[in-house]
Amino acid sequence: MSSVCEGDTLLCSTLAGLFDGATWAPLVATLITIVLILILAIAIRKVAHRVITRVVTRAATGGSIMTRFRRTGAGSESIDVLLHERRKQRAETMGSVLRHIASIVILGTAVLTVLDRLTIPIAPLLTSVGILGVAIGFGAQELVKDFIAGMFMLLEDQYGVGDVIDAGAAVGTVEAVTLRITRLRDADGRVWYVRNGTITRVGNESQGWSRAYVDVPVGYATDVSAVRDVLEGIAKDMWDDPEFRETVIVERPDVFGVEQLSDSTIVFRISAKTLPSKQAQVAREMRLKVKSALDTAGIALAPGA
Template identity: 75%
Template sequence: MLLLVTPSPPASPSSGLPDPEKVVQDMTGVCTKDPVCSTLVGMFDNAAWAPIVASAVVIVLIVVLAFVLRKVAHKMITRLVLRTAAKSSISRRFRKGAATDSIDALLHERRKQRAETMGSVLKHIASIVILGTAVLTVLDRLTIPIAPLLTSVGILGVAIGFGAQELVKDFIAGMFMLLEDQYGVGDVIDAGAAIGTVEAVTLRVTRLRDADGRVWYVRNGTITRIGNESQGWSRAYVDVPVAYDSDIVSVRVLLEHLAEELWADPELRESKIVEQPQVFGVEQLSDSSVVFRITAKTLPNEQAEVARELRIRVKTTLDDAGIPMVAG
């Protein structure tokens, strides 16, 4: 039995590497489909090397255009940030005292910080989208198949998404927190897990310091509700218990005069109190006392100081009038 064996062709020394001729043919085919590239080829009198040079020029144009678009996008975002920071959203009904200037300054600073943070995020997103699209376009121009790359990136993204669900949740919660201006640095908030002053805010975590000096790091995705004690204005109130047989009308008149004097105090009016304090009258009745309540609208985080000043003045006023205070 005779076996005929056909000798195999010798292995190419460049086995495993792309064939240069095929690469040139592919780039020529891509170039002929592009009006810009084909126009450049015509300018070079259809020389054999013209498609390569024209493709290189087009790639350079793509890169330059990507950086120009990135620069324009960043300028537009910066302009939007400045415009957002300059807008005033404070209500007209709170503009009744000199202390509202401080509220305006605080709100403007919060708005500026929020806008700058969101601007930074938008700039990063714009850079990734524009430069990523440019890279894929250049790879396509070089006849490098991008379908497997996109498939791999998609699979990797799904895997990372499953492994980093909590991280994604924290970032999304942080984005909405910044957009809605729920709190900012310097605010006193109740985040459920901790109560304290906000020292730092990022898209992932919020750092708080409580009254004992303990620092808390709270992930934004775990915060289900926020109680903000420092947004816009605060309220100080003082309960005044007097003897049950005291003259109710006289006590109320004294407290109203005290509220007017407090409002007339230039130091408090300029830096702490937003509106004239009010006497709500009899707030509570007990077996041994009648409780009046005085309230004052203050700047954020100034309610404790105003309440202390109210207690001192109430005690002095009632002592001068001979009206004793009793335990509630």
């Protein structure tokens, strides 16, 4: 029996003992071992996927980061919804990547173990794979750089689909994000494909909230209190208007007072915190209201403004 089961004295010996030292015991033992290895690998893969999915779900449904800040107005709820959706998309993307990595590692290890049980030498295979990996690493450094940058971009939530960003090489709305490239569409409709590894800095105009502001230049002799009262009235009207308060404005607009002062001009500034990417819309509406209110109050803008 020992000669029959040489090198496999547990399962093989059991089978040989049951079947009177059958010569086919080693083959059956090897097949059973391979089946057990594959079943164990599939079970571990399933458990790993379930753990990753649970972590991703928890990350996607966590508390909003906006709770760290003081919030007022119904518009802040819309920001929470946007942030939750961004967090959910990022978590799902990272979950998909982690599940693929787990599958490759677990199933790859199982395949190597099976080859070893079949007495197929895996040392040359591992050496060849190592040499091939080094060659690919040197030849595809930029590709690896793009993937690593894409991973960190997703982890840090630097931007997402629908955001308006300045990526250095191009400025536009993000239409697609992968681990390798980011696709942007600029204001002229031109589509830009930017490799993640080439992006050294990103300016995001759509994350959390935006700010709209309008400078109002008036003559030096204009009554400062009158201008300020007019602007405060505009801020109050916009905040009391449900069309703005519930859709685009997050907080009550602020009148900063005198922003600049020269020998011929006084510049006032009115500002409003808005939902992401809504600053241009709010600024245009503020300009219309400022023009109408100044005309009603008989206050003229500074010449050349």
